[in-house]
Amino acid sequence: MDFKEYLKSRKTEVDAFIEEYLSSIDAPSKLLEAMKYSVFAGGKRLRPILAIAAYETCCSSNSSSTTSDSDEAALALGAAIEMIHTYSLIHDDLPAMDDDDFRRGSPTNHKVFGDAVAILAGDALLTQAFEVLSDDKTFSGIEPGRRNKIISEIAYSSGSSGMVGGQVADILSEGKSIDRQALKDIHLRKTSALIRASVVSGAILAGSANDKISAMEIYGSRIGLAFQVADDILDVTGTREELGKSTSDITRGKKTYPALYGIDEARCLADRLVTEAADALEPFGESAWVLRTLAKYIVDRKN
Numbered sequence: 356m357d358f359k360e361y362l363k364s365r366k367t368e369v370d371a372f373i374e375e376y377l378s379s380i381d382a383p384s385k386l387l388e389a390m391k392y393s394v395f396a397g398g399k400r401l402r403p404i405l406a407i408a409a410y411e412t413c414c415s416s417n418s419s420s421t422t423s424d425s426d427e428a429a430l431a432l433g434a435a436i437e438m439i440h441t442y443s444l445i446h447d448d449l450p451a452m453d454d455d456d457f458r459r460g461s462p463t464n465h466k467v468f469g470d471a472v473a474i475l476a477g478d479a480l481l482t483q484a485f486e487v488l489s490d491d492k493t494f495s496g497i498e499p500g501r502r503n504k505i506i507s508e509i510a511y512s513s514g515s516s517g518m519v520g521g522q523v524a525d526i527l528s529e530g531k532s533i534d535r536q537a538l539k540d541i542h543l544r545k546t547s548a549l550i551r552a553s554v555v556s557g558a559i560l561a562g563s564a565n566d567k568i569s570a571m572e573i574y575g576s577r578i579g580l581a582f583q584v585a586d587d588i589l590d591v592t593g594t595r596e597e598l599g600k601s602t603s604d605i606t607r608g609k610k611t612y613p614a615l616y617g618i619d620e621a622r623c624l625a626d627r628l629v630t631e632a633a634d635a636l637e638p639f640g641e642s643a644w645v646l647r648t649l650a651k652y653i654v655d656r657k658n
């Protein structure tokens with residue numbers, strides 16, 4: 356399977372899993388409509404693909420082949436992470452936050468459903484991600500200690516010490532002067548943490564030894580930071596049409612890598628992070644080819 360086919364097949368599987376899960380929920384139809392609207396608006400599914408790729412890499416570090424079907428538990432893990440990510444985007448776009456009107460190629464959730472339903476659709480996606488992660492049937496083959504570690508990893512990275520904390524620091528830094536270390540800290544929390552948790556939880560699900568989990572931690576945090584640096588660069592160099600979302604960092608006085616370092620230095624930094632990430636994959640040999648290619652894709656992408 357080549358890289359493009361790999362991305363497509365994993366995305367299709369994750370989408371099918373989320374579709375089936377959301378169709379099984381007993382909830383007010385407006386709420387479900389709002390949840391599905393943002394989930395299926397056309398995201399790249401990068402985090403679930405990373406979780407599944409890390410799982411597969413850890414399962415087969417001795418062979419360069421990848422399976423054509425992902426295991427149910429890895430799909431559930433990916434689906435839960437994508438639900439949390441989508442919730443973070445719905446809330447990130449709200450008038451009280453970045454106040455954006457365009458996301459994933461469509462009007463933002465609150466533009467269509469109003470602020471109250473958008474907030475609640477985000478709340479529901481976050482909460483129900485943990486229902487997916489705690490489903491006994493899906494995770495029946497995984498020992499409880501490992502399942503707990505995964506849930507705790509995902510909760511930690513998306514909560515106050517991770518994504519939510521980073522979002523608060525991001526909002527509070529608008530229009531202020533901050534140094535490079537403070538900027539790095541914001542990006543590590545708001546974006547890198549959940550990306551790191553995606554690959555780390557994939558490794559935990561595969562039953563990896565601690566040294567392999569640590570290698571995934573380094574890989575994940577480097578590509579996670581590189582991902583937000585690339586996002587900041589695209590906010591300056593890309594168009595609303597190409598990106599499928601509003602470009603509003605400058606107008607909101609956001610603290611970004613291009614703002615503090617300039618575009619060229621920000622690009623060099625992202626490339627350096629990708630090299631460090633690839634180096635961390637050394638213990639996995641050839642079986643990490645998807646993760647290596649994903650690291651490059653993260654900084655070379657156009658959307």
Ligand code: IPE
Pocket residue numbers: 397398399400401440459545546582583586658
């Ligand atoms: C956008 O994430 C938000 C950031 C963390 C920068 P993505 O670029 O992964 O967005 P989708 O999921 O593809 O829409």
Ligand code: IPE
Pocket residue numbers: 443444447453518522545546586590600
């Ligand atoms: C948001 O970063 C990261 C999240 C945790 C959602 P941005 O505010 O830069 O994301 P975009 O550019 O709106 O996608």
Ligand code: MG
Pocket residue numbers: 447453525
């Ligand atoms: Mg934001």
Ligand code: MG
Pocket residue numbers: 447448453455
């Ligand atoms: Mg934003």
Ligand code: MG
Pocket residue numbers: 586587590
């Ligand atoms: Mg951005």
